[in-house]
Amino acid sequence: MLIRKAYKYRLDPTAEQAAWLAVLCGHARFVWNHGLRYCLEQLEQGKKIPSAFELNKLITQWKKQDDLSWLKEAYTDNLQQKLKDLHSAWMRYFDKSLAAEKPRFKKKGKNQDAIRFVNFNKYCQLDAKRVKLPGKLGWLKFRESRQVQGVIKNCTVSLKSGHWYISFQVEQEVADPCHPSASAVGVDMGVARFVTLSDGSHLKPLNAFRKHEKRLAVEHRKLSRKVKFSANWKKQKAKVQNIHTRIANCRNDYLHKASTSISKNHAMIAIEDLRVSNMSKSAQGTEEQHGTNVKAKSGLNKSILDQGWHEFRRQLEYKQSWSGGMVVAVPAHHTSQTCPNCGHVSKENRQTQARFKCIECDYMNNADVVGALNVLERGHRLLACGESALVAQ
Numbered sequence: 392m393l394i395r396k397a398y399k400y401r402l403d404p405t406a407e408q409a410a411w412l413a414v415l416c417g418h419a420r421f422v423w424n425h426g427l428r429y430c431l432e433q434l435e436q437g438k439k440i441p442s443a444f445e446l447n448k449l450i451t452q453w454k455k456q457d458d459l460s461w462l463k464e465a466y467t468d469n470l471q472q473k474l475k476d477l478h479s480a481w482m483r484y485f486d487k488s489l490a491a492e493k494p495r496f497k498k499k500g501k502n503q504d505a506i507r508f509v510n511f512n513k514y515c516q517l518d519a520k521r522v523k524l525p526g527k528l529g530w531l532k533f534r535e536s537r538q539v540q541g542v543i544k545n546c547t548v549s550l551k552s553g554h555w556y557i558s559f560q561v562e563q564e565v566a567d568p569c570h571p572s573a574s575a576v577g578v579d580m581g582v583a584r585f586v587t588l589s590d591g592s593h594l595k596p597l598n599a600f601r602k603h604e605k606r607l608a609v610e611h612r613k614l615s616r617k618v619k620f621s622a623n624w625k626k627q628k629a630k631v632q633n634i635h636t637r638i639a640n641c642r643n644d645y646l647h648k649a650s651t652s653i654s655k656n657h658a659m660i661a662i663e664d665l666r667v668s669n670m671s672k673s674a675q676g677t678e679e680q681h682g683t684n685v686k687a688k689s690g691l692n693k694s695i696l697d698q699g700w701h702e703f704r705r706q707l708e709y710k711q712s713w714s715g716g717m718v719v720a721v722p723a724h725h726t727s728q729t730c731p732n733c734g735h736v737s738k739e740n741r742q743t744q745a746r747f748k749c750i751e752c753d754y755m756n757n758a759d760v761v762g763a764l765n766v767l768e769r770g771h772r773l774l775a776c777g778e779s780a781l782v783a784q
Contacts, residue, residue, distance in 0.1 A: 392567050394713060395560060396541070400533040402548065402555035409555065411527050412548060416504035418465035419473040420497045425453065426474050427494055430481065440485075443478040447471045466525055468514075472507040490668060500628075505549035511559075515546065522546070522557060533557050552636040553629055568715030575659035577767025579726065579759050580703075582694045583744065586649060587759035589767040594649055599641040600697040607634050642699050650706040658716045660707055661770025663723035663762075671695045721769040727762040730754050 404412060429449065430440050441449075450470050453459045462470070483491035508515055508524060516523040520535045524546075541561030549556050577589035585596040610631045617624035653660060674688035682688070708718045729736045730749035739750050747758040756764075 397558045397560050398539045399558040402557045403532040419506050422470045424496050440481045446474040469506040507547045509545045511543045552632040570658040570715040572658045576657040577661045577763040579762035589763040597645040599638045654710040661719045661766045664720035719770040726765040731764040
């Protein structure tokens with residue numbers, strides 16, 4: 392089986408190399424914005440979005456323009472890859488099953504700057520803790536925390552919170568995996584409990600954002616008092632970015648540990664097919680029709696987004712595919728209101744947020760455990776009978 396994975400490291404460029412990387416990222420960002428503007432003009436004229444090949448042909452035309460001749464400094468591969476990403480973003484947007492957002496213009500300092508180098512074996516070279524990139528960049532040091540294994544296909548250099556990173560995408564040929572476990576488990580996602588399993592165990596939420604929320608608010612207030620784009624404003628903005636980076640790193644580390652633990656111990660994982668974007672929509676309403684319980688809903692939305700449910704599911708899916716297991720996504724409706732003993736469905740079954748008692752058969756259990764049991768049962772039915780079994784419920 393052929394798998395693709397990435398190894399990401401902290402990059403330690405010299406001042407000259409960092410300056411040149413910033414220039415290359417600026418070129419790539421400009422090409423993205425220029426290409427996006429061209430695509431929007433095509434849509435306004437009733438035409439289709441250009442293909443990736445057609446977008447790449449535009450680069451040659453732009454370089455011939457006097458006011459854009461500075462694009463010749465950039466590596467063509469970097470620019471082509473950025474337009475390829477733009478085309479992929481449009482395809483995701485038009486795929487209604489993904490519910491992806493429309494591509495947006497990139498702003499310096501607001502979006503993560505990145506450039507990709509393809510044909511790695513032809514133009515680049517890896518030597519222990521150094522990597523050689525084309526042109527002026529030459530050899531760059533990086534912090535090798537683990538050895539790169541597999542055939543390197545490309546590498547991506549990115550800037551985040553004032554630090555440079557390099558990610559090597561590799562291909563590895565591995566034997567068809569066979570999961571060491573034969574057990575199946577249902578997973579119920581929540582806020583009070585991050586994950587509750589059908590075997591009764593659960594994981595507490597990390598709440599990374601909540602833990603840093605007060606400190607982040609203080610630093611944001613300091614930022615609001617600075618003169619925009621001044622030296623002090625830039626220093627303060629870096630502090631705010633560092634806090635956001637710490638929150639993201641803490642959350643990502645927790646999700647990886649949780650998903651790895653569950654993936655190693657269970658061959659089949661049934662999980663709710665949650666629409667996080669819909670669940671976390673604002674209840675503020677409009678000027679004509681105001682929403683209800685806006686403050687409470689805002690707090691719930693913040694807690695939902697703080698958990699990282701979508702990322703957790705993504706990690707489970709690729710880790711199970713690598714280990715020979717499977718992830719089954721089932722409809723989430725009434726999972727915490729259905730009695731796993733007699734099948735009776737009622738809002739009154741869930742008396743409180745944590746307590747479940749069936750009004751028909753007096754079955755009692757934790758409401759989150761009940762949800763996980765129902766998710767597991769739906770996963771078995773989905774595998775045995777197909778989607779029709781769930782629709783008929």
